[in-house]
Amino acid sequence: MELGKFAPAHLDLRLAALNRACQAAACSQQREAAQLDRPDLAGGVITDRQVTVLLQRVDSFVTAPVRAQVEPAMGEADLAAEAELRELARDAGVQLPLDTLSDCFGLTEVDRQALVAVVGPELDRAYERIYAYLCDEFDRRHPSVELLTILTHGLVDRHAQRVALGPYGALRRHELLVEHGDAPSDLRQHVRLGRGMLEFLLGAPVDVRAIGRHPVRTEDGSADEVTCEPYTLAELTSALKAGTAEVVGVWGRREAADAVATGLASALGMPLTTVAFTAAQDPERCDRTLREAGVAASVAGGLLWLTLDSPEDPSPGMLDAMAGALEVTGAPAVVSAAAPWRPVGVLARRRWVEVRVGEAEFAQRMRRWRSRHPDLAEQEAADLAVRFRLGPVASAAASRLALTAAAIGGSSRPVSADALEAACAAVSTPRPDRLVAVLDPRRGPSDLVLPAALHRQVVELAGFARSLPWLAERGVMTSQRGLKALFTGDPGTGKTLAAEVIASLLGVQLVKVDLSRVVSKWVGETAKHLDSVFRLADGSSAVLFFDEADALFGKRGEVRHGTDRYANTEVSHLLQRFDEYDGLVILASNLRDQIDPAFTRRFHSVLHFPRPEEPERRRLWEMVASASGDGCDEAGLAALAALELTGAGIVGAARTAALLAAADGLDRPSMAHLAGGVTRQFRSEGRLAPPADLATLAETAGGHR
Numbered sequence: 001m002e003l004g005k006f007a008p009a010h011l012d013l014r015l016a017a018l019n020r021a022c023q024a025a026a027c028s029q030q031r032e033a034a035q036l037d038r039p040d041l042a043g044g045v046i047t048d049r050q051v052t053v054l055l056q057r058v059d060s061f062v063t064a065p066v067r068a069q070v071e072p073a074m075g076e077a078d079l080a081a082e083a084e085l086r087e088l089a090r091d092a093g094v095q096l097p098l099d100t101l102s103d104c105f106g107l108t109e110v111d112r113q114a115l116v117a118v119v120g121p122e123l124d125r126a127y128e129r130i131y132a133y134l135c136d137e138f139d140r141r142h143p144s145v146e147l148l149t150i151l152t153h154g155l156v157d158r159h160a161q162r163v164a165l166g167p168y169g170a171l172r173r174h175e176l177l178v179e180h181g182d183a184p185s186d187l188r189q190h191v192r193l194g195r196g197m198l199e200f201l202l203g204a205p206v207d208v209r210a211i212g213r214h215p216v217r218t219e220d221g222s223a224d225e226v227t228c229e230p231y232t233l234a235e236l237t238s239a240l241k242a243g244t245a246e247v248v249g250v251w252g253r254r255e256a257a258d259a260v261a262t263g264l265a266s267a268l269g270m271p272l273t274t275v276a277f278t279a280a281q282d283p284e285r286c287d288r289t290l291r292e293a294g295v296a297a298s299v300a301g302g303l304l305w306l307t308l309d310s311p312e313d314p315s316p317g318m319l320d321a322m323a324g325a326l327e328v329t330g331a332p333a334v335v336s337a338a339a340p341w342r343p344v345g346v347l348a349r350r351r352w353v354e355v356r357v358g359e360a361e362f363a364q365r366m367r368r369w370r371s372r373h374p375d376l377a378e379q380e381a382a383d384l385a386v387r388f389r390l391g392p393v394a395s396a397a398a399s400r401l402a403l404t405a406a407a408i409g410g411s412s413r414p415v416s417a418d419a420l421e422a423a424c425a426a427v428s429t430p431r432p433d434r435l436v437a438v439l440d441p442r443r444g445p446s447d448l449v450l451p452a453a454l455h456r457q458v459v460e461l462a463g464f465a466r467s468l469p470w471l472a473e474r475g476v477m478t479s480q481r482g483l484k485a486l487f488t489g490d491p492g493t494g495k496t497l498a499a500e501v502i503a504s505l506l507g508v509q510l511v512k513v514d515l516s517r518v519v520s521k522w523v524g525e526t527a528k529h530l531d532s533v534f535r536l537a538d539g540s541s542a543v544l545f546f547d548e549a550d551a552l553f554g555k556r557g558e559v560r561h562g563t564d565r566y567a568n569t570e571v572s573h574l575l576q577r578f579d580e581y582d583g584l585v586i587l588a589s590n591l592r593d594q595i596d597p598a599f600t601r602r603f604h605s606v607l608h609f610p611r612p613e614e615p616e617r618r619r620l621w622e623m624v625a626s627a628s629g630d631g632c633d634e635a636g637l638a639a640l641a642a643l644e645l646t647g648a649g650i651v652g653a654a655r656t657a658a659l660l661a662a663a664d665g666l667d668r669p670s671m672a673h674l675a676g677g678v679t680r681q682f683r684s685e686g687r688l689a690p691p692a693d694l695a696t697l698a699e700t701a702g703g704h705r
Contacts, residue, residue: 006089007203010096013081014116015123017073021113021151022127025134073113073152097201100208105174106271110164113152114171115201118143118191122198142180142190149187167292168299175213227358228260236260237267239353240303240332247326247346249354250336254307255391256357257336261305264334271302273331287321294329304333308341319343326350362386365395372399375414384417386469388424388541398423418507425508430536435529437512438542441504448501449619449647450494454607458498461485461605462505465543465584481582484602486549488589489609492648495588496547498609502586503543511542527574534577541583549587550595578602617641617650624654636671639696643678643689653681 074082089096095103098112107115120127121142131147132140148165149158163169166186171177175194183189196211228236239245248264250257265272275293290306297304306322323343326333327350335341346352365385369376372395376384390398402415402423429438445459461483468483487495503510518529537544578585579602587603589595600606612620618641625637645653654669657677661669669677682689 005203006085006092006094007097007201010082010085010098011116011119011201013078013085014074014098014112015120017075017078018113018116018120018151021073021117022130022134025150026130029134029136074109097203101176101200104208104214105170105176105212107170108164110152110161111169111171114148114165115176115193115197117148117151118177118193119198119201122193140190142192144183144187145189145191146187148191163299168296170300173213173296173300176211227256228355229358231353231355233260233263233267236353236355237264240264240268244351245332245353246351247333247335247353249340249342249352250334250357251340251354252338252357253391254336254338255393257307259392260355260357261303261307261334261336265303265305268303268332270332271300272305273297273300273302274305274307276307286318287324290321290325291328294325294331297331297333298329302331304329304331306333306335308335308337365389368392368395369420372396373415373420376417376420380417384420384424387421387466388428390424390428394427395424398427401426421507425506425541428541429509430511430540430542433532433536435514435517435533436536437514439500439503439510439512441500441510443497443500444504445501447623448494448497449612449616449623450498450609451613451616454609457605457607458501459505461607462502464604465502465506468584481580483584483604484578485584485586485605485607486589486595486600486603487586487607487609488591490611490646491590492646493609493611494647495609496545497647498607499543499545499586499588502584506541506543506584509542510545511537511540512545512547515546515548530574530577534581537581537583544581544583544585546585546587548589550589550591611644611646614641616647617643617645620647620650624650636674640674640678642696643682645678645681649681649685652684653677656680 086096086099098107098115101107101115102112121131128141131143132138134150135144135147145162145165149162152161152165164171166172167179172179172191176197177191178194180190180192194212196206200206200208200211231239236245236248240248248260250260261274262272273293273296275289293306294304296302306326308322319341322335323346326335326343326346340354342352342354362382362385366381369381369384370378373381388395388398398420399415402419405419405423406413406415430436432438445455448455448458450458465483487498489495500510513533518526518533520526520529533544587595618637621637621640653674654677657669657673660673660676661667664673666673679689
């Protein structure tokens, strides 16, 4: 039998127990109504007799023994049938849905009964009228907390049962049950099944991870691979257990901080209540969310984790809300952020300790690669460990990406170092954003036509970028972080292509900054956008490329107007972020003299891209002719190479020639088409070609008609 057959059978068994509970509750309701003189008026009139009955009811609720004198919803025969069904499912290699939910979310018998009670109206509308009668509300369509309290048994303490079914119980905390509509009190709050729950309980192939809000779980060993200073994870765990620490501040990169928070929850055996904030959130709404999270963590006996993950500075109102929640909650808490934040009120009222977290050490990262891929050579594993500073989760993602690609390709051999390198580069690429364009480099050194010395320097720059992490690991060149290069020269001389070639040699992506979106006329906005760009690229292996960089990195001038002061401040802010970035940054500018000297002295390489001479132009025309398939002879190539065009100009002329040929119904351009493309290219650049060169080109074109 498949799960689709076991699940309905289990649900029918539970629904039979629910029906008995409904019958018992209906009998109790009838006995209470029988004490009234006019039960038919109970909904609209409160009589003296009804008040007396209600007073007896609430008095018995308070004075009754704590241990409920009721029969359990599931009798011995039901439990035996359930055990038999569970055994049959286990033999078939499946697990009953209710058991899966119990294992995943820690549900109790009360929780399971409540789920079945809420399932009832989803299967048969008759339950709606039954529930309306039991709660004395004719227009009721959904179960309420009051109804679940009536229909569920299993806790000897009725108040504990009420907490279990409340907003901080497992069902509603994990969103297996969700609130429906507003209610004057939580007792009368209507609830419905969470998205996907009905299908899951009926045995449909719904992954349990796709429903509810799952407890955060740490990856095995991920917390052990994070460097904490000055305290270890074991010391923090002991301090939280003993109560000598109540709040742990964790400062550093997000992935490392996440590993510490989840590692602490795992070591303490506590559920983790997580609240993540961004600067765009409303402080008032944050305050409500924080206080509810604090109560939820306290009720569940869990760890409260507040993480501030924002590309912008948080508002004072948000920080005040976070501080207020930390002051009043009794649950142990973790606060994580990129930079330290120390609310004085919290430090004065609660035992506060903080640590800085960093990436795993080189040796740890290397061991991680060797353990996942034993066939890697030691030098290959060391190269991956030093070039890609990936955390445990990111390195696992890169490994899975490479293994998946190998499996699709049908390869049975171990994953190669090149495949892992490509996967690491892909995983560490910044996420898509409106401020940058992430480009996958496709052209290599053979596509870059430059003077020999300059070409060698471009290729060397890629080698420098590969070597820099090794030098940093050995403590060499610690005065400056990252590698910075400046490309200067006229438009179309190959600066952008050179950046792409470097990224290709490194096996990483090229992140091109969109200056039209970064530069803003509004004061302070440009600095915020720059922060976002560097945050996106932080920790990435990609090459960060600023084209037309003089728009951002221009000289600071004399302050004559108020806007001048803000412009100078933005350049100073950019200079600071430029220094802090530890990756490869390439700036391209047509005007080297316009770059601020403070930036110029920070460049490790300054390369000038001249306009191509005749030998380079000839090679470019040969490449273009080979790609387009036209038949240029030596005379034609010589005539074309004599014309002073940049590489971009040559490509533009060839593209125009191809369009002219297509308009004439030809598959490939002739020399006449190339002559027309060159003439139009000169016009588009606002230049006039030397008449002698044009005459030579025209003669060559005439000879090829």
